Amino acid sequence: MSAMRAVLGQFSYDEVISDRNGLNDQLNSVIGGTIANWGVQCTRFEIQSFQPANREVERQLELQMEAERNRRKQLLDTQAQINIAEGQKQRVILESEGHLEAKSNEADAKYKTVVREAEARQQQSIMEASALAEQVSRLALSISGAVEQAHIQPTDRRRALDALIELRRLEQLKAIAQGSGTSTYFFGDQSVLGSNANGLTLGSTNGGGFPGAYLVDYAEKTKVASTDKVSPLRTSDSVAGPTI
Numbered sequence: 001m002s003a004m005r006a007v008l009g010q011f012s013y014d015e016v017i018s019d020r021n022g023l024n025d026q027l028n029s030v031i032g033g034t035i036a037n038w039g040v041q042c043t044r045f046e047i048q049s050f051q052p053a054n055r056e057v058e059r060q061l062e063l064q065m066e067a068e069r070n071r072r073k074q075l076l077d078t079q080a081q082i083n084i085a086e087g088q089k090q091r092v093i094l095e096s097e098g099h100l101e102a103k104s105n106e107a108d109a110k111y112k113t114v115v116r117e118a119e120a121r122q123q124q125s126i127m128e129a130s131a132l133a134e135q136v137s138r139l140a141l142s143i144s145g146a147v148e149q150a151h152i153q154p155t156d157r158r159r160a161l162d163a164l165i166e167l168r169r170l171e172q173l174k175a176i177a178q179g180s181g182t183s184t185y186f187f188g189d190q191s192v193l194g195s196n197a198n199g200l201t202l203g204s205t206n207g208g209g210f211p212g213a214y215l216v217d218y219a220e221k222t223k224v225a226s227t228d229k230v231s232p233l234r235t236s237d238s239v240a241g242p243t244i
Contacts (some may be wrong), residue, residue, distance in 0.1 A: 003031050013061035014068055016050055023047060136160045 007027050008016065016023060024046045032042035052058035139160035140152045 003027075003034060006030070012064060012068060014065040017065075020047065132164070135164060139163060 004027060007023070007030055010026070011019070011023055024044075027047070028042060028045035031045060035042060052061060136157055137149055137152070137160075140156040141149060143159055143163075144152050144156040146152050146156075
């Protein structure tokens with residue numbers, strides 16, 4: 001009996017109720033080893049029922065079992081909170097890494113776009129310059145009457161370049177004439193409008209451009225000043241003047 005009490009004292013009330021196999025094995029080991037000296041062999045030991053000595057002992061054992069269960073519950077709750085906090089931590093880390101990766105990719109994309117646009121503009125400028133040089137060379141060859149490019153004089157190239165510039169000016173004037181603005185352009189001698197006419201000469205007076213072309217900002221003043229001298233055609237962004 002003392003051996004049985006010693007073994008039972010090693011188990012909690014919850015373990016006595018739930019783990020009968022472990023309790024029986026422990027009893028078999030202790031009691032079986034004791035009675036072996038008397039020539040008795042114990043092959044199996046089993047407690048079929050367990051009943052505390054009195055109600056007070058039973059109540060204490062129940063309190064002990066309840067405290068143990070509460071302790072396990074608190075441990076599980078604490079571990080659950082730790083797992084939740086760790087999960088939130090990992091989520092924040094992953095979101096931060098995701099935002100950082102997204103910004104890095106966006107910056108790389110913008111950088112590549114800017115570089116490619118710059119390369120495209122550079123290539124476009126090179127092609128335009130090459131095309132302009134080819135036009136100047138062909139026009140200079142036609143103006144000079146030479147057979148080969150090597151025989152073209154610098155003055156011929158200058159004349160060809162001036163001709164191309166004038167052609168561009170004519171194209172710009174054509175675009176102005178087809179526009180929908182309200183500015184008026186006058187062509188003719190500057191003396192027709194008077195020396196104090198408010199205008200801007202389009203072209204040069206040294207052999208190039210249109211020395212008599214003026215963009216009048218204050219159309220009404222110019223119209224009054226030139227009523228007796230010239231009757232320009234007023235249209236929206238229209239061009240009137242002698243045939244070129």
